[in-house]
Amino acid sequence: MLKAILFDLDDTLLDWRGFNNQWPEFEEVFLGRVFTAISHQIVPLTNFRAFVDDFRERIREAWRQGRGTLIAPNLGRVLVETAEAMGVPSGKIDEAFVLNAYDWKAVPGTKLFPEVLEVLKTIRDHGIRTGIVTNAAQPMRIRDIEISEFGLLEHFPECRISAADVGYLKPHPAIFQRALDELKMQPEEVIFVGDNPIADIAGAQGAGMQAILRITTPVPPMLSGLIIPDAAVNTLDEMLPMLDRWHPGWR
Ligand SMILES: [Mg+2]
Incomplete structure (x- = not known):
């Protein structure tokens, strides 16, 4: 019996196609806030460029290692390491301090896919519970700020999970x-929906769940047929009649 549907966040619920890809400029605003907070409240720092460069090297390395080990990068930890490399005495700041200063917000140009809120409401109105499982380096408590801006938070009152918090990536x-x-x-009671064949589809199926691929960008080659989703949809509302066939009587 179907009891819950878990969703990937980025490119499954949240449409990133409108983002202008100016990530470095955008990110520097957040890094600037951390740099300023440390300088004002902890110890004066002088070289913002060095701070940015050191952070980028560390986060790149964390993602590089993560791709091999599936150990999740953690933004808070990397920011603390960067600060300490810049001369902040060990133990003077913690992850909560740097993440509060970072002050994450929704990214300009991103928006929910148009059908998302209605589909979520339909699902939850029929007693199906919902969750988010995202491969983010940001702990969920700061992505919560962003999904709250999109009106998503009320549709996910429980089970919001970031890889950074678990320590492992999908x-x-x-x-x-x-x-x-x-x-x-139990996994048989849960369906997973995501856009990434490896992280979302192979991962969820490996955990025993049925997995639905959201096709957001041109369909990837499915790794020559090694990864086969239980179903594929172009929009999330296409999922509802599919659920009717898989789980008659769910609504
Ligand atoms: Mg995704």
Whole structure:
């Protein structure tokens, strides 16, 4: 029996196609806030360029390692390491301090896919619970700020999971298991929806769930047929009649 649907966040619920890809400029605003907060409240720092360069090297390395080990990068940890490399005495700042200063917000140009809120309402109105499982370096408490801006938070009152908090990236089974543990459900009772064949589809199927691919960009080659989603949709509302066939009587 279907009891819950878990969603990937980026490019599944949240449409990034309108973002202008000026990530470095955008990110520097957030890094600037951290640099200023440290300089004003902890210890004066003088070289913002060095701070940015050191941070970027560390976060790049964390993602590089993550691709091989599936150990998740963690923005808070990397910011603390960067600050310490810039001369902030060890133990003077923690992840909460740097993340508060970072002050993450929704990214200009991103928006929800148009059908998202209505589909979520339909699902939840029929007693199906919902969750988010995202491969983000940002801990969920700061992505919560962003999804709140989009009106998503009320549709996900429980089970919002970021890889940074679990310590592992999808497709590692630990992050899917965390979601099942939080929902107190078995994988057969849960469907996963995501846009990434490896992270979302292979990961969720490996954890025992059915997995629906959201086709956001031109369909990837499915790794020559090694990864086959249980279904594929172009918009999330296409999922509803599919659920009718898989789980008659759910609505
Ligand atoms: Mg995604």
